[in-house]
Structure formats: structure tokens, C-alpha cells
Amino acid sequence: MSGIIEVTNLSFxxxxxxxxxxxxSFEVPPGTFLVIAGxxxxxxxxxxxxxxxxxxxxxxxxMLDASPIESYSAEALAAKVAVxxxxxxxxxxxxxxxxxxxxxxxxxxxxxxxxxxxRAIVNDALELTDTARFAMRPLTNLSSGERQRxxxxxxxxxDSPVLLLDEPTSFLDLRHQVDIYDLLKTAQIEKGKTIVAxxxxxxxxxxxxxxxxxxxxDGSFQHGRTSEVFSAEHIENVFNVQVFAGNIGRxxxxxxxxxxxxxxxxxxxRPNNNKS
Amino acid sequence: xxxxxxxKKLITTMAAALAVLAxxxxxCSLVGSEKISxxxxxxxxxxxxAANPDYEIFVRFRxxxxxxxxxVGAALACSGVVFQALLRNPLADPYILGISSGAGLxxxxxxxSGLSWTLWGRSPxxxxxxxxxxxxxxxxxxxxxxxxxxxxxxxxxxxVVVNAFFSAVIMFLTSIAKSEQVHSTIFWLMGNMVEEDxxxxxxxxxxxxxxxxxxxxxxxxxxALSFGDEDARSMxxxxxxxxxxxxxxxxxxxxVAVSMSGLIGFVGLVVPHAVRLVFGPDHRRLLPLSGILxxxxxxxxxxxxxxxxxxxxxxxxxVTAIVGGPVFLVLLVKxxxxxxxxx
Numbered sequence: 244m245s246g247i248i249e250v251t252n253l254s255f256x257x258x259x260x261x262x263x264x265x266x267x268s269f270e271v272p273p274g275t276f277l278v279i280a281g282x283x284x285x286x287x288x289x290x291x292x293x294x295x296x297x298x299x300x301x302x303x304x305x306m307l308d309a310s311p312i313e314s315y316s317a318e319a320l321a322a323k324v325a326v327x328x329x330x331x332x333x334x335x336x337x338x339x340x341x342x343x344x345x346x347x348x349x350x351x352x353x354x355x356x357x358x359x360x361x362r363a364i365v366n367d368a369l370e371l372t373d374t375a376r377f378a379m380r381p382l383t384n385l386s387s388g389e390r391q392r393x394x395x396x397x398x399x400x401x402d403s404p405v406l407l408l409d410e411p412t413s414f415l416d417l418r419h420q421v422d423i424y425d426l427l428k429t430a431q432i433e434k435g436k437t438i439v440a441x442x443x444x445x446x447x448x449x450x451x452x453x454x455x456x457x458x459x460x461d462g463s464f465q466h467g468r469t470s471e472v473f474s475a476e477h478i479e480n481v482f483n484v485q486v487f488a489g490n491i492g493r494x495x496x497x498x499x500x501x502x503x504x505x506x507x508x509x510x511x512x513r514p515n516n517n518k519s
Numbered sequence: 520x521x522x523x524x525x526x527k528k529l530i531t532t533m534a535a536a537l538a539v540l541a542x543x544x545x546x547c548s549l550v551g552s553e554k555i556s557x558x559x560x561x562x563x564x565x566x567x568x569a570a571n572p573d574y575e576i577f578v579r580f581r582x583x584x585x586x587x588x589x590x591v592g593a594a595l596a597c598s599g600v601v602f603q604a605l606l607r608n609p610l611a612d613p614y615i616l617g618i619s620s621g622a623g624l625x626x627x628x629x630x631x632s633g634l635s636w637t638l639w640g641r642s643p644x645x646x647x648x649x650x651x652x653x654x655x656x657x658x659x660x661x662x663x664x665x666x667x668x669x670x671x672x673x674x675x676x677x678x679v680v681v682n683a684f685f686s687a688v689i690m691f692l693t694s695i696a697k698s699e700q701v702h703s704t705i706f707w708l709m710g711n712m713v714e715e716d717x718x719x720x721x722x723x724x725x726x727x728x729x730x731x732x733x734x735x736x737x738x739x740x741x742x743a744l745s746f747g748d749e750d751a752r753s754m755x756x757x758x759x760x761x762x763x764x765x766x767x768x769x770x771x772x773x774x775v776a777v778s779m780s781g782l783i784g785f786v787g788l789v790v791p792h793a794v795r796l797v798f799g800p801d802h803r804r805l806l807p808l809s810g811i812l813x814x815x816x817x818x819x820x821x822x823x824x825x826x827x828x829x830x831x832x833x834x835x836x837x838v839t840a841i842v843g844g845p846v847f848l849v850l851l852v853k854x855x856x857x858x859x860x861x862x
Contacts, residue, residue, distance in 0.1 A: 317752055317755055317756060317757045324753070326753040328749060328750060331746055331749075334609060334745055335609075336799070337742070338799070340523060345743045345746070348739045348740065348743050348754055348755065355735070355803050356526050356803075379522055397754075401755070
């Protein structure tokens with residue numbers, strides 16, 4: 244199990260004239276938890292789709308365990324990288340265990356059935372994500388939080404060194420957000436996985452991520468230790484919003500301040516003029 | 520984990536379904552406007568001078584027709600399953616991408632041009648239907664590809680528009696054609712089961728069985744494709760290959776079915792849903808069971824079609840819709856509440 248991602252001089256745009264990602268370079272060492280944050284439209288999900296090979300870079304290169312990403316077949320790539328996308332639903336009502344078992348499809352026998360080893364891996368994934376309790380229920384009858392855990396279970400059942408997630412907590416309440424991040428951290432620590440998660444939740448990202456990549460609207464980016472990347476200054480610049488920053492223990496938290504909030508005395512009418 | 524599908528479970532279920540199919544084939548072969556006795560059938564063809572009428576009816580009329588219904592029902596139901604998975608659309612059926620109107624147009628052209636030549640002693644209608652069906656599917660696939668790499672919406676819209684266009688051409692030709700020509704075409708458009716000879720049945724059996732086996736081999740991939748292209752790709756599915764195989768095989772066996780029996784509606788839409796409601800969406804079970812149930816359904820429908828107003832015959836498409844519709848609605852209401860088969 245390795246899982247080194249090296250991104251070199253990566254550029255991409257849906258229209259050639261207006262690139263979203265400009266000349267981005269970073270490296271994710273194996274077993275690292277990288278969080279990708281930034282405003283809507285900064286290219287976070289695009290970057291994730293590039294790393295999992297769903298999109299092709301316009302220039303630059305993405306290397307996965309020392310081989311270019313496009314040199315992998317679909318099957319070989321799935322053995323290296325598992326992806327959890329935002330709320331994907333099948334059109335037919337598969338059960339939880341059927342869904343998780345699909346991660347083993349490339350390893351099925353010629354007749355289309357799983358081996359005992361596949362079942363053991365699926366069982367592990369169900370246990371780790373605490374989804375074994377409702378393994379027989381159809382996916383359609385689950386809450387968003389339960390369903391998200393099922394998709395993480397399916398990604399874990401791919402048994403890949405790299406796990407990519409696109410906003411894994413976007414529809415979840417506070418408790419379930421924490422549950423998902425705890426689960427990811429467990430997978431990182433127990434299974435040695437490299438985890439790359441796109442998120443809007445800077446506070447959870449700051450608590451769980453080892454490294455952070457902060458994408459700006461102008462194609463700028465910051466990459467480094469989470470504590471360095473997530474500073475009040477960076478966040479105010481990138482998101483164009485004023486934040487209150489405070490520490491609890493070693494963790495740093497950011498709260499956006501609303502311009503029309505009931506008590507908006509903290510908001511400055513003009514930026515960079517807070518000495519009044 | 521105990522409820523998961525295992526090879527043993529699949530074989531048991533299929534064996535039971537095949538037993539039902541055998542019983543239905545047997546029972547329906549004894550039903551008809553002429554009463555025949557099974558004992559007399561087993562006496563064999565008889566001598567030259569005194570042919571055995573029971574044997575003649577059984578072998579020349581009943582058996583070929585039942586085998587044909589079996590093949591066509593299985594082909595339509597299985598390709599319905601595959602088109603629903605491929606297009607991720609529960610409303611998809613084997614005809615959705617223009618196969619029906621393409622085949623119809625082929626037949627119309629064959630009839631109107633008053634073709635008098637024969638192919639191996641047979642009328643060229645089947646050949647025209649087959650060519651029209653496959654040509655149209657290829658056209659729709661080609662247009663669909665122009666809209667994007669594989670854009671399901673683009674493909675569906677191309678299918679709908681091509682269908683509408685060719686239907687209009689058919690109607691235009693109908694209005695300028697002679698009435699007796701129109702009559703035979705219309706009968707064909709409603710599903711026309713005739714007693715095919717054994718050579719045709721053997722070829723048909725080869726195509727349909729081969730096609731169903733090929734589709735069974737990609738059924739785990741079809742499961743993954745139900746979650747969308749991107750999810751399937753990241754689960755390690757070669758989606759381009761899966762899609763090409765599924766599409767080609769489903770279109771191919773539909774074209775075979777259509778050229779043997781005309782347009783029989785409803786089987787390809789309703790049978791997959793009925794099986795899915797009862798047995799769940801796993802294609803490894805859905806596909807073979809739909810094939811068997813489709814065969815059973817069409818054999819019964821055709822038996823009704825040739826007996827209710829005997830000695831005249833109903834178009835079998837009328838029976839499939841009249842019988843299948845209510846049965847399906849009952850299933851839908853009974854099962855969808857606890858199975859949650861639809862989004």
C-alpha cells in the first residue's frame with residue numbers, strides 16, 4: 244500500500260481561454276490527510292476529477308505512485324484510487340451490501356460472483372463504517388448521513404491506498420459531520436490510507452487535515468501544513484469575507500462575520516482599515 | 520450477508536423458473552382451435568398414405584409458434600433490462616432508440632415496392648425489418664455520440680426524434696399505398712406471430728441465447744453502471760467496453776426478434792420491472808429471470824391471441840398490453856411500497 248500523488252504544473256479549464264487551475268504543483272505523501280478548500284468555482288471538484296482521471300489536464304502532469312495517471316487502465320486505477328462523490332443515487336433500489344459489494348466487481352469470477360476474500364473485505368468495510376446494522380436495507384430508505392457512510396464503505400471496499408472525497412459532509416448535521424471525519428481519520432490511521440477531501444468546512448478541515456490546499460478564484464493557491472495554510476489572512480483574502488479567528492487548545496477556528504448580522508459592529512466598512 | 524445472491528441461489532431460482540417455462544410450453548402446445556391428443560402425437564408422423572394429423576399440427580404449427588414466442592419474449596425482456604440499465608431510465612424499452620420505426624420503415628418499403636424476389640424461398644420482409652432496425656439504431660448511436668462522449672439525454676432525444684421522423688415517413692407511405700399493402704403492414708406493426716420454419720428458429724435460438732449469455736457476463740458491470748458513469752469508472756469498470764457490448768447485443772437481439780415477429784410492445788418494458796419489483800435490481804438475477812418470464816409471458820399471450828377469437832387471430836401485441844397492463848399495475852402497487860424500487 245503506497246499512494247503518493249504528485250501534481251506538477253497542472254493547468255485546466257473547461258473553456259481554453261479561461262483556465263480554472265493555473266500551474267498548480269503539490270505532492271501528497273502516502274498516508275497523508277489532505278484537505279482542499281476554496282470558494283465555489285475555484286476548481287476544487289475539478290481538481291479531484293483530474294486526480295481520479297475523470298478529466299484530462301490541459302498541461303502538466305499528475306503522477307500516482309510514480310506513473311502518470313493516464314497510463315492506468317480503469318481497473319488498475321480503481322485498485323489505487325477510490326472516489327466518494329456528492330450524493331450519487333442509482334436509479335434502482337440496490338441494498339447497502341449489494342452497493343458495497345460492487346466495489347469488488349473487477350475481482351469477480353468469470354461467472355460474475357465474489358470470492359470469500361471479497362466478502363471479508365466488504366464485511367470489514369461495513370463494520371468500520373458502522374453500516375452493517377442496516378446492510379440489507381435499500382439505499383433509498385436511508386438518511387443522508389447513513390448513505391454517505393455507505394458510499395465511504397464502498398470506497399473502502401475497493402481496498403485502494405488513495406481515497407478521494409468530494410464534500411463528504413455537505414448535507415449532514417453537526418454530529419454526522421464529525422462522525423464522517425472520525426471515520427476518515429480512522430481509515431487513515433488504521434489502514435494507512437492517503438485521503439484527499441474537498442470541503443467547504445474549514446473548521447473540520449483544520450481539525451482533521453494534515454495538509455491543506457487552499458484554491459483562490461484568481462488561480463492562486465496555497466499549499467502546506469494545515470496550520471499554516473488556514474490563517475485568518477489567507478481565508479479572508481481567498482473567500483473575500485471577514486472572519487473571527489480563535490483558538491481552542493491547539494485547534495484554530497474561523498467564524499465568518501455577516502455584514503447585516505444583528506450585531507455587526509465588528510464588520511469594517513472598508514477592508515484594511517480596522518484601527519478606528 | 521446471507522441474503523446476498525450466490526451461484527447456488529441463482530441456479531435454484533433459474534431451475535424453478537425454467538420448470539415453470541417447460542410446463543407453460545407443454546400446456547400451451549395442447550391448447551388451440553384443433554384439439555390434439557398427446558398420445559397421438561407420440562405415435563409419430565405416420566406413414567406416407569395416412570399422415571397423423573395430430574402429429575402434423577403439433578410439429579408444424581404449435582411447436583414452431585411456441586418456440587418463436589419463447590425466443591421473442593426472452594429477447595425483448597432481456598434487451599429491455601439492458602436498455603433500462605444503459606440509459607438509466609426506467610421508461611426505456613427495446614424500441615426506445617428507434618428500432619421499432621426503423622424496422623417498420625424497412626417492412627413498409629419491402630411491401631410497397633412489391634418485392635417479388637425471395638431469399639432462400641422466403642419473403643424479404645424479415646431481412647428488410649432486420650436491416651431497418653439495425654440501421655436506425657446505428658444512426659441514433661451515431662447522432663448520440665455527436666452530442667457528447669456518451670450523453671444519455673442526447674441519445675434518448677436522438678432516439679425519440681428519429682422514431683418520430685420515421686413514424687411520419689411510415690404514415691406518409693401508408694397514405695399513398697394501396698389498402699391491401701397497408702393492411703399487411705399494419706398487422707406486422709401490431710406483432711405478427713407466424714409459424715416459422717425450423718431453420719429460422721435455429722438461427723434465432725442461436726442469436727438470442729448467445730446474446731443473453733453475453734449480457735449475463737456483463738451484468739455485474741451493469742449493476743455498477745446504475746450508479747452513473749463516473750461512479751462506475753472509479754469502481755474499475757471499463758465503461759466504454761461494457762456499453763458497446765451491451766448496446767450492440769441488446770440492439771442485435773431486438774432486431775432479430777422484430778424481424779421474426781413484428782413489433783410486440785410491452786414485454787420489454789413490463790417484464791423487467793415485474794422481475795425487479797419481486798427479486799430486486801441485481802442484474803445477475805434480473806437478466807436471466809426476465810428472459811424466462813418474458814418467454815412465459817409471450818407464450819401465454821400468443822396462445823390467447825390464437826385462441827380467443829379462433830379461427831381468426833388477434834395481433835399478439837394487443838394481448839400483451841391488455842393482459843400485461845393490469846397485472847403490472849397490481850405488482851407495482853403491491854411491491855413498490857415496501858421494496859422502494861423507484862427513486
